[in-house]
Amino acid sequence: MKKINSRVVWFVLTVALFVLGSGAPEAGGGIINSIITFPGW
C-alpha cells in the first residue's frame, strides 16, 4: 500500500481547518462543535 505523504495530509488539514474556521457554522463551520463534543455534556 502506498505510503500517505505527511506533507499532503498537513496541507489538506490546514485548508480544511481554515475553511471551517472562516465559514458560517451552518455551512460547515459548526462541524467542529458536533465532532469535538463529549457525551453527557
Add this chain to the structure above:
Amino acid sequence: MILLAAVIAGLTLGLIRAKVGNRPYRPFSMRWGWMVLVALIIQWLAFGFPLTRAIYPDEAASISLVLSQVILLIFAWFNRKIPGFWLLITGLVLNLLVISLNGGFMPISPETTHWLRGDPISAGWEVGERLGTGKDVVLPVEQTKLEFLSDRFRTPDNPYYRVAFSAGDVLIAFGAFWLLWSVGGRSEQNSRKET
C-alpha cells in the same frame, strides 16, 4: 456543509488531475500554518468545548470569533500568492465584515432560522439573541447591517438537509476548491522553483 464538500471535491478532483497528468500531488508550501490551529482553538473554546462555551459570556464569544477570524486573515495574507487564496481572503473579509458590524456574530433572519430549525414557532431562540451557543445571532432583516452578506442563502428545500450560508461562504468554498484542484496541476519544475 458546502465548505466541507468543496474541500472533498477539490481534493478528489485534484488527485485525479495529478494522476491523469502523471504528476505527484505536491502541495504548496504554506507559511505560518500554526496560526490556523491557534484560531481554531480560540473558536473551539468559545463555541465547541462544552465546559468553556457554557461559561463564556456572549461578549467574550463574539470577541473570540472576530479575533480568530482576524488571525485566519493574517495567515491568508501571508499566503496570498498561492492559487485560490484571494478568493479565501475575499470570502473571509466579507464574513468578518458582516460579523463585526452586527455585534460580533453572523446575523441570520428569524425567517431563515424558522426554516433551518423546521420549527413552526421560535423554540429555544429569540429575535435579537444569539442562536444557542453558536456563531449566529437572530436579527430581523431591517436591523441587519449589510444583510446581503449574512447567512441568507438556503440549500434547496428538503426536510433532511437544511443549510443557511453567506456570500462569503460561497467564495471560501470556491477558493478551497481552486486551491486543492491547483495542487494537482503543478509540474515538478514549478514545485522545485518554490522550494
